[in-house]
Amino acid sequence: MIAYPAAAAKRAAPPVLFAERWIDGTDGAEPATQVQALDADTYVIRQSVKTNFEAPFLYLIFGRDKVLLIDSGAEGGRIRPAVDRLIADWLVANKRSEIPLIVAHSHSHGDHIAGDAAFRDRPGTTVVGLKPVDVATFFGIGKWPEEIGRFDLGGRVLRVLPTPGHQAAAIMVYDPRLKILLSGDTLYPGRLYVPVNFVGDNRASVDRLAAFAARHPIRAVLGAHIEMTRTPSRDYGHEAPTHPDEHRLELGAGSIGELQAGLKAKLDVPDAPQVHDDFIIYPVAARAE
Secondary structure, X not given: OEEOOXXXXXXXOOOOOOOOOOOOOOOOOOXXXXXXXXXXXXXXXXXXXXXXXXXXXXXEEEOOOOEEEEOOOOOOOOHHHHHHHHHHXXXXXXXXXXXXXXXXXXXXXXXXXXXXXXXXXXOOEEEOOOOHHHHHHHOXXXXXXXXXXXXXXXXXXXXXXXXXXXXXXXXXXXXXXXXXXXXXXXXXXXXXXXXXXXXXXXXXXXXXXXXXXXXXXXXXXXXXXXXXXXXXXXXXXXXXXXXXXXXXXXXXXXXXXXXXXXXXXXXXXXXXXEEOOOOEEEEEOOOOO
């Protein structure tokens, strides 16, 4: 295990964006999902760790013309009812009868796509494919991974950043309205798994991300999991059934630079983690993609 000098004390803390404590498995009666709103058009859904140890976070973003769901959850999740309820409530509040739904993914690992089947027969719904070419084509990214996509929900234009490394089809989504970066599994308070054969790809992706962050204001980075405790550098055990004293979901923009600096290390030995206060860069054995 490699300890890394943390810059946490020098970084500005991100704002607190959520009024409630996230469900964390410590309440035996917790629901299958929890929803918290960032505003009237933006919702964060957490899948309960009681349904799957991954306990992923999903994001539902409304524009005037369409709504985007980022990730469909892990095996055992019941995500579609929560999404259907949020869309139905939004339609009533906006005096609308329908809005098309796009289901996309931060990347194509199973804990982010397991709920896709529940959406395939949903009227007015498009499920984006899982390969880099599918993602690039849908979001109009002409040169993958160097080009940044532009996706207009109708009065709300998101930027789609290819970030292969953790997985070949990985993306991040930047919302200029709220100045938030949805960072998937590439950056979150947890173990950032990087296959040793894709360290170079991940390094290049985070270099491009850092250049983007230097040009765009970022209030908070919101990832797809929480695997760290509030104690600096301390994570939960793999497949932990509860997450007491959980780290906040929000990371500050300074975490991007810290990740970029950490990735400059060689990182060619699987299972030799580089430990930071708020995340752990974790090389793993080579993967196909």
